[in-house]
Amino acid sequence: MTVTDAAPLSAAGNPIGFGRMLRKEDARFLRGQGNYLDDIQLPGMLHGAILRSPHAHARIISIDTSAAEAHPKVKAVITGAMLEGLKLAWMPTLSQDVQAVLATDKVRFHGQEVAFVVAEDRYSARDALELIVVEYEPLRPVVDARRALEPGAPVIRTDIEGKQDNHIFDWEAGDREATDEVFRRAEVVVAQDMLYPRVHPAPMETCGSIASMDRVTGQLTAWSTTQAPHAHRTLYALVAGIPEHKVRIISPDIGGGFGNKVGIYPGYVLAVVGSIVTGHPVKWVEDRSENLMSTSFARDYHMHGEIAATKSGKILGLRVKVLADHGAFNGTAQPTKFPAGFFHIFPGSYDLEAAHCEVTGVYTNKAPGGVAYACSFRVTEAVYLVERMVEVLADELKMDPADVRRQNLLRPEQFPYMNKTGWEYDSGDYGKTLEVALDKAGYDDLRRRQAEGRARWRAAGGTPEHPEVGGEHLMGIGISFFTEGVGAGPKKHMDILGLGMADGCELRVHPTGKAQLRLSVQTQGQGHETTFAQIVAHELGIPPEDIEVIHGDTDNTPFGLGTYGSRSTPVSGAAAAVVSRRIRDKARIVAAAALECSTDDLEWELGRWKVKGDPEKGKTIQEIAMLAHGTLELPEGVEGHLDASVVYDPPNLTYPYGAYICVVDLDPGTGQIKVDRFIAVDDCGPRINPMIVEGQVHGGLADGVGMALMEVIAFDESGNHLGGSFMDYLLPTSLECPSWELGETVTPSPHHPLGVKGVGESATVGSPPAVVNAVVDALEPFGVRHADMPLTPAQVWLAMRGRPLRTDLAVS
């Protein structure tokens, strides 16, 4: 059976394989029976709360906890000084830096953890925070990343011996000389500065952890909102020195992750310390302000792009310089060898001659993080860069941006394609996908209507000086074409803190033919319990309702690095297919023994080994399962039962791609942008469950609209965080989102056992440039070439007047 054939239906009406299937996990969520972190109550459980810094940069002179300790319901108050005694004041980050669990010497960002209170209930814990007196000596903060390396800038990381500046790393990719050479001979060179502002994943469930340390057995059980339970187990062992076999991490239902729940936060460690100190389980759940102010932000990339081309629009080269704001601790979560993540996929989907990028990472007095919010390890920033640069070029050449892309997209015969920065794209038919999107949008008609609208506006007297005329609005059309590299990753290239990025998977087929699949990855809403059952069904013919997917508990699942970077289907999905195939091979041996024939005499049809030429004779997978556990004599060396396990090390990344078109309406009187239409054509290979894939795309598109138009974490000159609640950090609601128009093309990955490529982040990566390109296009009558996100009414209004803002800093 090929993956495109419709799968047969099970008795319960589910596809035995790929196809639309309602989700198995929904039954509990619909009834309010999900089991999220904060739903868990343990006997004797205490509650923790964190006191946070009101300053961005200050020396700690003294901390007086006596009044808090005297509170009748307080069980413990923990400070950085106490943690120093336990050697727990600092913890390693995922980027070979350290981060303060509780501040000792200085606070380095607004919202940093200073003290931890453990009390009988959550309200008392919060009350006691107000009783702690901390004396600070404020220091000059570094708020603007562009000034972090200036001589005389305050040094943030005085804890690092000999550190004299705020520099973290310099990194480059591509061929500098070849790129410079291309730029020297190019007929056209255009440059553009742009900021991908700091944003936050803000899942609806905030982060939290419950730690329970058994003093007698030395066993630590931690329930945590984590996308990567196994990585957390190893890190707990390394951070807290608890032997790894005594650490069990349970990741219950997760209320959205988007990268926010990859790392270990000080609160998690503090819950462990609280449990050790009090002998009780300790729950810590952050509030929304803590979530927005202290946990992993995303982006904060200041980019300078240059594009070289011929006069007719053939792109020759791209040159990029990035200043990366990593906050006070280098805590990004990405493969170790890549300090800028996969940013060097910035040549994008285009056939160009040379490319080069340089990235410099700096410390600032802001929260740590950097890789989060469904970014595919900074492919988001890369796609934004290249898709804006293509538009800037089209603007310079007065060409239709669709034509510039048509001329430059990689052609199908170029795949597998080694790009100019070292990525081998697996497969693609980009031109086709672009045309499907343009068709679906009715592109030519849109352009015609846009021209008519502009003419009406001008006729009514519309000019940049008098934009508001008779209620005439202006249309903007934006295209983006993205290629992602996901499914990190091949062990030979990728690790996190030395841990290879391969995924384990175990499949047990029970005697009655029902199965359990154990995964190392962890769902946060992506529907793994359904999709992975469908993978096994596809490979073995066991109905998906007979397959239980088990995940989120390190004691009951094999090791693997977790779910982020759209890696679940590319890596763990492959593992599930391979482990199923192992079972299928074993089943063949069992069937041959039972049928008293050679394995060569058997052929597979979904769910059954049958005798070639005698199709009546055969054994179903369920019959084989019983036989495998029974008394049947198996060939020498073949063990009984029907279980298997694998570790899947992907040979390459997978490269999903897509063409997106956004149509916006600009009210020139107010600068208000409304997204009228959004067309998204994705190619993620075959779709295991098209319903789930579409849901993933919908969610990512809303993310994109939010980032492009609304979301930003900005700071004032003192380093105060200005986005600490949903009143200030604006997320898209049902009214900002249009009804999404989706399409698809299918180009399987040649190296993935199922051909699938992953889709979780495609839309988050691909949509922001489409929205921004549309807004800038709407602003064409005003001569605007670029304005930074978020394109709020104020920002658009200023852009119309030729003075768009720096959105990362507050204007006073």
Add this chain to the structure above:
Amino acid sequence: MQVTMRVNGEEVSRDVEPRLLLVHFVRERLGLTGTHWGCDTSNCGTCVLWMDGEPVKSCTVLAAMADGRDIRTVEGLEKGTQLDPVQEGFMREHGLQCGFCTPGMMMTARWLLDHNPDPSEHEIREAISGQICRCTGYENIVRAIRWAAEHPAKEEVAS
């Protein structure tokens, strides 16, 4: 202080601190954890339940204010083993992913359909606009509510 209220048809009575929020009361004192909490500023709507037949954000209501009132939570949507059409619609149209916003969304949806059995797409979007979903991009939530509008429960048709 003592508060007494009807919750999903059953009378409950508890001794509470006057400052206890209704969301914490139903979650922690009654164990009805289907109602969620997601923000400090009354913006997210994951905490929506009904008080005297009206959706309220239970993070902005004190348990004390619910004294003597009638509360309905997501746990009270199902009738016996019969899912409410809204629940059915969310399942059929993939209106939920992580499920965290879902109870609040469904409580608003049920209220909308009780008052407007045939809402337009825009009316649905208006109704849920005070609630945030980070996963679905709202598309399938809208479809789920339309599905429920098109498949009313039998007794609703009868009445």
